[in-house]
Amino acid sequence: MSKMWVIIKREYAQVVKKKSFIVGIILTPLFMVGITVLPAMLASKKADDTQKIAVIDMDNKKVGEKFAESLTRYTLDNGLPAYEVTDIYYIDPNDTAKLTEQRAVLDSLVRAKQLKSYLIINHKAEVNDSIVLVAKSFGFRTNSRFEKRLSDVLSGIRLDKSDVNLEVDSILKLTRRIDLMQQAPGGRERDFLTMYLGGIVFVMIIFMTIIGYGQVLMRSIIEEKNSRIIEVMISSVSPFQLMAGKIIGLGLANLTQVGIWIVIGIGIYNFRGSLDISADVSAILFNPVFLSFFLIYLVIGYIMYSTLFALIGSIVNTDKEAQNFIFPITMSLILPVMVAMYIIQEPDSLITVTLSMIPIFTPTMMILRMNFIGVETFSFANPIILEATIGVAITILSTLLIIWLTSKIFRIGILMYGKRPTLPEIIKWMRYN
Amino acid sequence: MDEYLRLENICKSYETKKAVDDLSLSVPQGCIYGIIGPNGAGKTTTIRMIMNIIVPDSGNIFIKGAGVTKDFRNRVGYLPEERGLYKKMTLEEIIRFLAEIKGFPVRKIVESMDSWLEKMSLLDYKGKKVEELSKGMQQKLQFITTLIHQPELIILDELFSGLDPLNIELIKNILLEEKRRGTTILFSTHVMEQAEKLCDYICMINNGRKVLDGRLAEVKSKFGTNSIQINMEGDAGFIREFSGVKKVTEFPNYIELKLSSDADSRAILKEVADRMTIRRFEIMEPSLYDIFINVAGVKPAELDREGKADV
Numbered sequence: 001m002s003k004m005w006v007i008i009k010r011e012y013a014q015v016v017k018k019k020s021f022i023v024g025i026i027l028t029p030l031f032m033v034g035i036t037v038l039p040a041m042l043a044s045k046k047a048d049d050t051q052k053i054a055v056i057d058m059d060n061k062k063v064g065e066k067f068a069e070s071l072t073r074y075t076l077d078n079g080l081p082a083y084e085v086t087d088i089y090y091i092d093p094n095d096t097a098k099l100t101e102q103r104a105v106l107d108s109l110v111r112a113k114q115l116k117s118y119l120i121i122n123h124k125a126e127v128n129d130s131i132v133l134v135a136k137s138f139g140f141r142t143n144s145r146f147e148k149r150l151s152d153v154l155s156g157i158r159l160d161k162s163d164v165n166l167e168v169d170s171i172l173k174l175t176r177r178i179d180l181m182q183q184a185p186g187g188r189e190r191d192f193l194t195m196y197l198g199g200i201v202f203v204m205i206i207f208m209t210i211i212g213y214g215q216v217l218m219r220s221i222i223e224e225k226n227s228r229i230i231e232v233m234i235s236s237v238s239p240f241q242l243m244a245g246k247i248i249g250l251g252l253a254n255l256t257q258v259g260i261w262i263v264i265g266i267g268i269y270n271f272r273g274s275l276d277i278s279a280d281v282s283a284i285l286f287n288p289v290f291l292s293f294f295l296i297y298l299v300i301g302y303i304m305y306s307t308l309f310a311l312i313g314s315i316v317n318t319d320k321e322a323q324n325f326i327f328p329i330t331m332s333l334i335l336p337v338m339v340a341m342y343i344i345q346e347p348d349s350l351i352t353v354t355l356s357m358i359p360i361f362t363p364t365m366m367i368l369r370m371n372f373i374g375v376e377t378f379s380f381a382n383p384i385i386l387e388a389t390i391g392v393a394i395t396i397l398s399t400l401l402i403i404w405l406t407s408k409i410f411r412i413g414i415l416m417y418g419k420r421p422t423l424p425e426i427i428k429w430m431r432y433n
Numbered sequence: 434m435d436e437y438l439r440l441e442n443i444c445k446s447y448e449t450k451k452a453v454d455d456l457s458l459s460v461p462q463g464c465i466y467g468i469i470g471p472n473g474a475g476k477t478t479t480i481r482m483i484m485n486i487i488v489p490d491s492g493n494i495f496i497k498g499a500g501v502t503k504d505f506r507n508r509v510g511y512l513p514e515e516r517g518l519y520k521k522m523t524l525e526e527i528i529r530f531l532a533e534i535k536g537f538p539v540r541k542i543v544e545s546m547d548s549w550l551e552k553m554s555l556l557d558y559k560g561k562k563v564e565e566l567s568k569g570m571q572q573k574l575q576f577i578t579t580l581i582h583q584p585e586l587i588i589l590d591e592l593f594s595g596l597d598p599l600n601i602e603l604i605k606n607i608l609l610e611e612k613r614r615g616t617t618i619l620f621s622t623h624v625m626e627q628a629e630k631l632c633d634y635i636c637m638i639n640n641g642r643k644v645l646d647g648r649l650a651e652v653k654s655k656f657g658t659n660s661i662q663i664n665m666e667g668d669a670g671f672i673r674e675f676s677g678v679k680k681v682t683e684f685p686n687y688i689e690l691k692l693s694s695d696a697d698s699r700a701i702l703k704e705v706a707d708r709m710t711i712r713r714f715e716i717m718e719p720s721l722y723d724i725f726i727n728v729a730g731v732k733p734a735e736l737d738r739e740g741k742a743d744v
Binding site: 002233 | 486506
């Protein structure tokens with residue numbers, strides 16, 4: 001045990017002391033944020049300030065006023081109204097000169113960011129559905145709100161003009177459309193994009209750290225074989241102590257890295273200041289059930305896959321030879337990301353559940369599913385918690401099996417230089433006592 | 434002298450080739466023991482089996498009369514044939530690391546590190562990385578890592594390979610020092626002249642089989658060809674008439690006499706010295722190389738058998 005500890009210390013120090021470790025800690029999240037979180041955050045970003053809007057109304061049927069009134073239902077987190085209609089300009093539909101002039105004025109206001117956007121309600125808008133929104137950029141959420149509210153207003157006008165024997169308001173009440181709120185169990189707001197990308201981030205952490213540290217492990221074994229120091233090592237410690245020491249040492253370095261990320265993540269969240277981070281991020285970061293499962297799966301997944309990397313390192317002689325073996329490992333780790341779009345729609349389907357119970361897919365699949373389905377408390381009443389717990393057991397058992405088989409091959413493979421062994425030879429090694 | 438290490442009927446085969454075939458040997462405590470043989474004779478395989486890196490197909494290995502236990506690892510220093518160290522570690526780190534995995538206390542490592550580095554003229558490089566050292570320096574560093582934990586048994590595979598003459602001298606002296614402390618030293622080499630200068634005991638192996646073994650002096654006298662070289666002035670034709678001289682070969686500067694086994698070399702010296710000035714008179718010992726060729730090489734039946742086995 002004390003010998004293994006010496007090896008653990010060395011492996012840990014060799015990684016943590018390197019500049020690339022620090023660089024990785026900083027660059028990897030930047031990279032991941034760049035490709036995943038940032039678009040998600042932008043997409044779900046709520047405005048901090050009331051958006052100022054102007055309306056050019058060429059119909060004089062009070063569309064502008066009714067629209068302005070309907071917008072009052074939207075408020076920001078801080079209680080301020082989300083939208084404010086600053087001015088409504090009534091322009092005669094035939095007076096194109098005035099329209100051009102007014103548009104020029106408003107355009108410059110939009111460019112100067114004094115206005116977020118302005119609407120042009122064309123003549124007979126209720127007939128030809130002709131309304132234009134002018135803005136520098138268009139938000140997904142605002143667009144859908146404006147569409148619904150304007151549709152309602154125009155429906156009202158159409159109803160007014162028709163021969164319906166009912167109060168227009170009561171018809172509108174019957175037919176009005178709603179803004180669908182998406183919430184996770186427990187009442188936290190979720191939306192599709194952040195759910196998808198949030199899940200991917202955690203799978204990416206597992207994927208990148210396992211591939212990263214697995215390859216470090218594999219290379220260091222190949223290097224030990226090539227430099228022949230392996231013989232000195234094996235004359236001092238048992239092959240199993242060597243393999244386990246390396247896996248644990250690098251694993252601790254891996255955990256250090258992920259730990260630093262989690263601390264930084266929570267830190268950023270707490271001191272975010274003006275940064276607007278969606279409620280999903282906090283739901284994930286501060287959910288101890290999910291985080292515990294994540295760390296458990298990270299650790300078992302790491303041990304399972306790095307044992308496979310150790311196996312590869314012990315039977316090949318060069319990095320190049322190793323590449324053929326790495327490919328299937330990479331594929332099995334990245335599979336959940338590739339099928340994520342399906343899983344998010346069918347997180348409980350038979351195919352999804354079956355896939356997530358195959359040990360090599362379990363860590364990443366379960367994390368993805370838990371993220372999509374949502375876990376609030378640790379209760380087996382929630383099927384995903386039960387499945388994830390069974391998944392942990394399955395993964396631990398198969399990891400033990402992989403370690404057992406690998407240790408048999410490892411101790412012979414590390415002393416075989418030159419020719420790469422064939423599969424029958426490897427099977428023969430496993431039979432040695 | 435007590436026996437330290439004993440191999441009994443060790444066999445090891447790879448695929449179709451017998452690497453080590455029924456090898457038995459006995460290494461006395463506190464001696465320098467050389468395993469000698471050409472490349473591919475089975476020296477490295479034998480050493481790896483002693484180190485428990487590979488397991489013999491059959492046969493037994495004993496340390497001080499008992500089977501090999503796990504903590505034997507801690508009491509042995511092993512220098513493999515192909516040298517290598519972690520290139521990115523500093524000298525200090527790697528010496529410490531390799532001694533620590535031998536279970537040697539950190540306090541003792543720190544105590545003895547500087548004197549070892551000093552002895553090998555590597556003290557100035559203590560904080561440098563291994564990759565910054567020259568090949569020769571790396572060899573000396575690896576030698577330190579083999580010895581620093583004060584092993585009872587030192588095993589050196591192809592000890593002299595890659596060493597320059599100066600370092601060979603340095604390492605020989607250190608080994609003799611270790612021997613004086615009672616350490617048992619086992620090494621292998623195919624360079625017989627070097628072995629001759631260092632060993633107390635030898636074991637010659639060829640094609641995985643023992644050719645002969647024993648105390649060096651005894652081996653030499655046993656296989657002595659009983660020849661004398663004389664360097665002198667004048668015509669030495671009369672020497673042919675001496676009793677016991679079987680054959681005389683004349684060279685430009687000296688003559689070589691082959692004597693019969695009952696010949697008295699002292700009488701010959703006296704006789705020659707009476708008649709002429711002698712510049713040199715040397716009783717020639719056979720070199721290990723000669724013995725090896727004599728015993729192993731010139732055995733057509735043996736070679737033939739191995740030749741077939743190789744196919």
